[in-house]
Amino acid sequence: MDTQSKTEQDVMAAWGDQRSPLLSIICLTYNHAAFIKETLEGFIRQETDFPFEVIVHDDASTDSTTAIICEYAARYPNLIKPIYQRENQYSLGVPFSTRLFAQASGRYIAYCEGDDYWTDPRKLQIQVAFLEKHRDYVMTYHDAFMFNSEGVVRTPHLTGKYRKDASALQLKQARPISTLTVCFRNLVHELPPELHGVEVLDICWWSLLGAHGKGKFIEEIKPAAYRVHEGGIFSMRSSKQRIQMTTHAYYNLARYYQRIGDPSLYEYFMIQVFAQVLASISPLSKLQALGQVFQNISINLLRRLTPGV
Structure with a gap:
C-alpha cells in the first residue's frame, strides 16, 4: 500500500x-x-x-x-x-x-x-x-x-x-x-x-x-x-566536542552511582572519564601528562623509601 x-x-x-x-x-x-x-x-x-x-x-x-x-x-x-x-x-x-x-x-x-x-x-x-x-x-x-x-x-x-x-x-x-x-x-x-x-x-x-x-x-x-x-x-559536532559531551555524561553517571552506593560502577565511569580525557588531547600532551604522573609517583615512592630525607 x-x-x-x-x-x-x-x-x-x-x-x-x-x-x-x-x-x-x-x-x-x-x-x-x-x-x-x-x-x-x-x-x-x-x-x-x-x-x-x-x-x-x-x-x-x-x-x-x-x-x-x-x-x-x-x-x-x-x-x-x-x-x-x-x-x-x-x-x-x-x-x-x-x-x-x-x-x-x-x-x-x-x-x-x-x-x-x-x-x-x-x-x-x-x-x-x-x-x-x-x-x-x-x-x-x-x-x-x-x-x-x-x-x-x-x-x-x-x-x-x-x-x-x-x-x-x-x-x-x-x-x-x-x-x-x-x-x-x-x-x-x-x-x-x-x-x-x-x-x-x-x-x-x-x-x-x-x-x-x-x-x-x-x-x-x-x-x-x-x-x-x-x-x-x-x-x-566535531570529534573533540563529541568527546567532551560523552565525558560529561560519564562523569555525571559516576556521581550518580557514587551517591546510590555502587562503588564498582562509580569506578567504571571514572575510568571512562579518564580514557575520554586522554582521547581528547594530542599525543605530545599525553606523553607530557604521563611523564608528569610518572615523575609524581617516583617522587612519592622515593619519599617513602627515605623517610628521613
Whole structure:
C-alpha cells in the first residue's frame, strides 16, 4: 500500500476494539522540514496488532516543520499527538525527552528523532512481541545505517561485539546502542539530579534501564536510517566536542552511582572519564601528562623509601 494514501483507519484496522496505547513513539524534532514527512511515514507504516500513539515534540521550529506536523495531526487525530513549544527547550537545557516518557500512555517506548526514519513496517510488532514474552529483558534494539545527502556513510551502525545482546551490567555501563532503533519498557520517568544538564542522554537511559533487565539485539529487523546533516545535534559536532559531551555524561553517571552506593560502577565511569580525557588531547600532551604522573609517583615512592630525607 502506498504510505501516502494510508488512512488512520488503515493503521488501526488490526487493533480491533483496543484503543489504549500499548506503545508510545517519542519523536523530538526541530527545523526538520526537509525530513519530518519521511519520519512520520515510517511511524504510520507500522503494522501492529496493538494500539500505539505518536508523541511529536516540536521544539519551536523556525521553518515549516510545525506546519507539516499540523497537517499530519489533522489526518491522524487519534494517532499523532503533537506538542508545540513556543520557546526552544533544548537551548534552555531542559531534558524534555525524558519528561515525555512520563507523559506517554504506553507500556513501551520507541524513540526516533525527526531527521531519522524506520524502514521496517514490522519493527514495533517484533520488538513488543519479544518484550511481552521475555520479562527479564528491559529493551530491544536493532541495526541502523548512517547516511548523508550523498548516500550511505557507514553500514552497519553496530559492529562486532555490539551486534549482540547486552547484559544488565553492560546496559548499566552505558553500552553503545543505536537510539533510533530502541524499544524499551517505560520505566524512566525522571532523571536523577546528577544527570540534569547532560546532553548525551540516551546512554544515561540505557544505564538506568539496566537496573531492570537485559537488552536484546534483534537482527531480523531491517536497519533504520540515521541521517547525518548540518543540523544534527550530535552527528555534526566535531570529534573533540563529541568527546567532551560523552565525558560529561560519564562523569555525571559516576556521581550518580557514587551517591546510590555502587562503588564498582562509580569506578567504571571514572575510568571512562579518564580514557575520554586522554582521547581528547594530542599525543605530545599525553606523553607530557604521563611523564608528569610518572615523575609524581617516583617522587612519592622515593619519599617513602627515605623517610628521613
